[in-house]
Amino acid sequence: MSTEAQGTESRPRDFIRNIVAEDLANNKHDGRLATRFPPEPNGYLHIGHAKSICLNFGVAEEQGGVCHLRFDDTNPVKEETEFIEAIKADLSWLGFDWGENEYYSSDYFEQLYQWAVQLIKAGKAYVEDLSGEEMRKLRGTLTEPGTNSPSRERSVEENLDLFERMRNGEFADGAKVLRAKIDMAAANMNLRDPAMYRILHAHHHRTGNDWCIYPMYDFAHGQSDSIERITHSICTLEFADHRPLYDWFIEQLGIFAPHQYEFARLNLGYTVMSKRKLQQLVAEQLVSGWDDPRMPTLVGMRRRGYPAQAIRTFCERIGVGKSDSWIDLSVLEECVRDELNETAPRAMCVVKPLKVVITDYPEDQQEMFDAPIHPQQPQMGRRQVPFSREIYIDRDDFMEDPPKKFFRLGPDREVRLRYGFVIKCNEIIRDDSGEVIELRCTHDPATAGGVAAEGRKVKGIIHWVCAKTAVPVEVRQYDRLFQVEQPGGKEGDYREDINADSLQVFTPCYAEAGLADAEPTVAYQFERLGYFCADSRDSKPGALVFNRTVTLRDSWAKAK
RNA sequence: UGGGGCGUCGCCAAGCGGUAAGGCACUGGAUUUUGAUUCCAGCAUUCCCAGGUUCGAUCCCUGGCGCCCCAGCCA
Numbered sequence: 059m060s061t062e063a064q065g066t067e068s069r070p071r072d073f074i075r076n077i078v079a080e081d082l083a084n085n086k087h088d089g090r091l092a093t094r095f096p097p098e099p100n101g102y103l104h105i106g107h108a109k110s111i112c113l114n115f116g117v118a119e120e121q122g123g124v125c126h127l128r129f130d131d132t133n134p135v136k137e138e139t140e141f142i143e144a145i146k147a148d149l150s151w152l153g154f155d156w157g158e159n160e161y162y163s164s165d166y167f168e169q170l171y172q173w174a175v176q177l178i179k180a181g182k183a184y185v186e187d188l189s190g191e192e193m194r195k196l197r198g199t200l201t202e203p204g205t206n207s208p209s210r211e212r213s214v215e216e217n218l219d220l221f222e223r224m225r226n227g228e229f230a231d232g233a234k235v236l237r238a239k240i241d242m243a244a245a246n247m248n249l250r251d252p253a254m255y256r257i258l259h260a261h262h263h264r265t266g267n268d269w270c271i272y273p274m275y276d277f278a279h280g281q282s283d284s285i286e287r288i289t290h291s292i293c294t295l296e297f298a299d300h301r302p303l304y305d306w307f308i309e310q311l312g313i314f315a316p317h318q319y320e321f322a323r324l325n326l327g328y329t330v331m332s333k334r335k336l337q338q339l340v341a342e343q344l345v346s347g348w349d350d351p352r353m354p355t356l357v358g359m360r361r362r363g364y365p366a367q368a369i370r371t372f373c374e375r376i377g378v379g380k381s382d383s384w385i386d387l388s389v390l391e392e393c394v395r396d397e398l399n400e401t402a403p404r405a406m407c408v409v410k411p412l413k414v415v416i417t418d419y420p421e422d423q424q425e426m427f428d429a430p431i432h433p434q435q436p437q438m439g440r441r442q443v444p445f446s447r448e449i450y451i452d453r454d455d456f457m458e459d460p461p462k463k464f465f466r467l468g469p470d471r472e473v474r475l476r477y478g479f480v481i482k483c484n485e486i487i488r489d490d491s492g493e494v495i496e497l498r499c500t501h502d503p504a505t506a507g508g509v510a511a512e513g514r515k516v517k518g519i520i521h522w523v524c525a526k527t528a529v530p531v532e533v534r535q536y537d538r539l540f541q542v543e544q545p546g547g548k549e550g551d552y553r554e555d556i557n558a559d560s561l562q563v564f565t566p567c568y569a570e571a572g573l574a575d576a577e578p579t580v581a582y583q584f585e586r587l588g589y590f591c592a593d594s595r596d597s598k599p600g601a602l603v604f605n606r607t608v609t610l611r612d613s614w615a616k617a618k
Numbered sequence: 619u620g621g622g623g624c625g626u627c628g629c630c631a632a633g634c635g636g637u638a639a640g641g642c643a644c645u646g647g648a649u650u651u652u653g654a655u656u657c658c659a660g661c662a663u664u665c666c667c668a669g670g671u672u673c674g675a676u677c678c679c680u681g682g683c684g685c686c687c688c689a690g691c692c693a
Contacts, residue, residue, distance in 0.1 A: 071632085098693055133692065190691055197689055201620050204689090235691050245621040247689050256691035275693050299622055299688050320623080322686095327629085333693090375641055377631050379624090382686050386629045389642050399655060406652095434655065465653080474651060507651090519651050585652045614653045 072378035074319055078117055078290055087289045091123025094288050095149075095156075096130045096163075096279070099141040099263070101333045102348040102355045103148045105369065105390070106324040112373035113321070114292055115154040126286055127156035131164045132278045134262035142263075144348075148356040152366050163273075163282050164264045170273045170281060171225065173311055174236060174254060178217045182310050183254060184209055185220040186237045193235075196242070197250050203243035204250045210239060224257055227270045231257050238277075240306065248303045252276055280304040283316040291316045294323040295380065324376070325384045328538035329354045330545050330552055344556060345539070349595070351605050352539045352560050362536065363581050363591035363607030368397040387538065394608045398581050398589040403431045403438060406476065406521040407569040407584040407604070409533050411450040413525065414497045416481060419447045424526065427507030429477040441572055443507075445478055448525035450568045455520040456497065458486065463617065465518040467497070473518040476585060480505040480516050521585045528568035531602040534593070535562045569602070576602060586610065 082089055093114040097107065118125035127149065131137050149156070177183040186193065186209045198204035212220075221236055223229065236255040244250050254277040259270045283291045291304075298320045308315045325331060330339075331354060339345045339353070348355050351362035359369065372393040376385050426442040451467070460468040467473045472482045485498035537560045546552030569584075576582065578594035588609035597603040 096693090100693085130693065136692075186691090193691080194689070199620085199689060203620090232691065237691095247621080249621095250689085253691050258691085272691095274691075279693085295623065296687055297693090301622090322624085375630080377641090379631070381624050381630095383630060386642060389630070392642060395654090404652080429651095433650090433652080463653095476651060478651090516651085518653085521652075583652085583654085586654070587652090588654095610652075610654050612653075617653080 071374075072321075073380070074113065074290070074292060074321060074378055075117060075120075077319065078121060081289070082121060090287075090289060091118060091121050092126065092286065092288045093118050093123065093290050093292060094126040094128050094161075094283065094286065096128045096282075096293075097145050098130045098133070098136070099138065099145060100133075100136040101141060101337055102144055102357055104331055104333075104336065104353075104355045105326060105359065105372075106331045106354075108152065108356060108369050109324045109373050109376070109378075110292070110294070111149065111152060111154060112370055113378055115156075116373075117290070117292075123289075124159060125154070125156060126159040126161055126288065128161040128163065128282060128286065130275070130279065130282075131162055131262070131264065132273050132275060134258060134260040134272060137263055139263050144357065148360075151356065151360060152369065159286075161282070161286060162264060163278050164262060166278070166282055166285055167265060167269055167273070169285065170278060171271075173281060174221065174273075174277070175218065177238065177254075177307075177310060178221060178236075179214060180310065181214060181239065183236055183238050184212050184217050185224065185234055186251075186253075187234045190232065197247070198242070200247070206242050207237075207251070209237075210251070221255075224255070224271050225269070227259070229257055231259055233257060236271075238303075238307070240303075246299060246302055248276070248300055249306070252303060276300060276303050277307060280308055280316070280318070281311070281313070283318075284308055284311075284314045287314055288316040291318045293318060293320055295320045295382075296323075320380070321378050322380050322382055325382070325544075326354060326390065327384055327387045327543040328540050328545070329387075330540070335552060338553075342553075344553065351534070351593075352536050360579075361594050362605050363398075363579070363589060364394050365397045365401070365581070368393040371397065384544065391608050395589070395611070398583065398607065400435070402581040402583040402589055403441075404429075404433070404583045404585050405441075405570045405573050406443070406523055407531070407533070407567060407573065407587065407590070408450040408452050408521065408523045408528075409535075409564050409567045409584075409587065410453040411566070411568050412453045412456060412494065412497065414449050414451050414481070414499055414522070416447050416449070416479075416501050417484070417498050418500045421447050423447065424524075427477045429507070443477055444524045444527045444571055445475075445507075446524050446526045449475070449522045450525055450528060451475075451497075451520055451522045453494075456483075456494070458494065466520055467518070471518075472516055473520055474505070474516045475522045476519050477507045478522070479503070479507070521587070523568040523570055525568070527571040529571060529574045529602065530566040531569045531573070531604055532563060532565040533567045533590070533604045533606065535564065535606045536560060537562075567604075569604075573602070575599065576604075581607065583610075 095114045115125045196205045235253045237251045240249045242250050255271045301318050349357035349361045424446040431438040455466040474480045479501040481499040481501045487496035489495045539560050540555045541557040542555045545555040576592045578592045581591045589607040590604040593603040593605050
């Protein structure tokens with residue numbers, strides 16, 4: 059773990075942390091700090107959620123507070139138990155612990171109902187029987203005030219009766235809603251008598267068929283925060299307009315008042331983050347599933363090989379602010395490399411094999427080269443790399459007509475096999491179509507693996523695998539899912555920006571013998587190529603499948 | 619000429635009246651049996667614009683300009 063000691067002190071790093079630190083210093087809420095992460099269980103968590111998670115859990119952790127996990131499950135038609143388990147697994151994987159503090163908005167349904175009754179009695183809520191369409195017409199526009207609905211003047215008694223009958227199931231879905239009586243002329247649209255309850259004869263994943271009316275987000279979220287005595291309710295910018303409503307309900311009800319703060323949601327280049335779009339990618343099979351390694355979901359990233367710590371580091375690096383921002387993919391990738399560079403054992407794997415025969419090496423001979431598992435971490439130990447007369451190298455490491463700056467293999471050129479001999483290419487073998495299918499080389503016995511430099515100046519070093527002992531594997535290389543930084547741009551269809559080459563499958567590839575029992579999820583650096591891990595879904599002993607997590611930086615590729 | 623939010627380097631982001639942190643990206647150069655890592659160096663006389671207050675403003679005031687969000691019985 060490279061927990062980079064940064065940020066472990068209580069030093070504030072963003073406006074939220076500043077506010078929290080100040081409140082704590084002023085002994086607001088008796089020095090108590092409680093945040094919450096409130097996902098709706100209708101999909102999988104993505105990297106954007108991770109930002110919120112790291113903020114909410116992070117602040118609590120740093121300041122000795124608590125962070126609740128609360129499922130905001132007020133819409134039974136969209137929510138499923140499947141997602142609850144997945145969300146919890148993602149949270150744990152990221153390394154956060156909510157302890158006993160697992161809550162559900164649905165557990166507050168009875169209390170919420172009572173509060174609604176309280177508002178009706180106070181003349182602050184009424185039952186509406188206009189249709190959604192009619193309500194919209196009366197709502198006015200951004201520049202014109204709305205008009206009061208006839209239902210607004212109903213008596214408290216009638217409202218009470220009607221609301222109870224709504225609960226009892228006397229009305230069809232959509233027939234009526236309970237609305238807050240605020241101000242149809244409010245400049246803030248959210249205050250134009252917003253809906254509090256709708257009728258939904260739907261089975262709820264937790265409350266079953268107990269209810270046929272369900273509270274809206276606005277009537278559930280703040281009160282849930284209040285019930286849990288959340289001190290700092292942190293959400294994204296688009297809810298800023300709801301804050302006056304959040305405060306209004308709490309004030310009318312006279313209950314504990316948490317404070318809502320808003321920060322800018324994460325936008326990452328070359329991907330999409332909205333749950334709707336992610337759902338669509340899965341539904342339309344544009345990807346293989348929520349855990350497709352190209353998805354920005356936590357399950358996808360985990361399967362791809364991103365370490366949880368890299369995601370946490372990423373969330374720290376990008377900061378928390380209020381301005382809309384797009385983060386470069388390179389920031390995330392650097393976090394992944396930083397982490398993996400320190401922790402991943404090294405190995406060699408040839409992805410695009412080209413056979414090389416060392417003509418002056420005895421046919422029946424085999425030897426082992428001694429190599430470090432990690433060049434910078436000697437404590438990780440050594441590995442033995444088998445070598446024999448026939449090996450594979452990557453096609454990219456050979457050029458028939460190499461440019462001046464290419465210092466790998468070419469006709470009559472020398473190159474060093476990593477941890478092995480220096481070889482020289484003497485002959486090129488082609489098939490009928492003229493394609494190069496084999497190289498004939500000779501080796502210099504004086505340059506064997508462990509031997510220190512012998513004065514010979516060989517610039518190029520390439521990776522290779524002994525043909526006799528190689529493990530045939532499949533390698534999947536991923537690239538960005540979209541070919542433009544902001545898929546869909548302004549009004550366009552983001553699907554049209556999908557990168558057709560975001561998945562490249564190579565087989566057979568040849569891996570160093572030691573990789574034979576690679577376990578899914580465990581990261582390796584395939585030297586000179588990048589970081590890889592066996593796929594948790596498709597890799598099987600004897601039929602290994604490796605995912606490329608991220609490439610190594612490649613200044614040569616850039617130079618080209 | 620509705621309301622809310624935001625504008626500091628290509629992308630993020632500190633800064634809160636005293637003369638522009640840091641990260642990513644980029645550009646050199648050193649070390650290197652990964653063209654990786656590491657390492658050193660460079661990278662905003664300027665903070666959306668224009669006025670004003672002040673000895674002094676990215677930070678205060680005024681007026682512009684630009685971008686984002688809101689008219690779900692979604693969250």
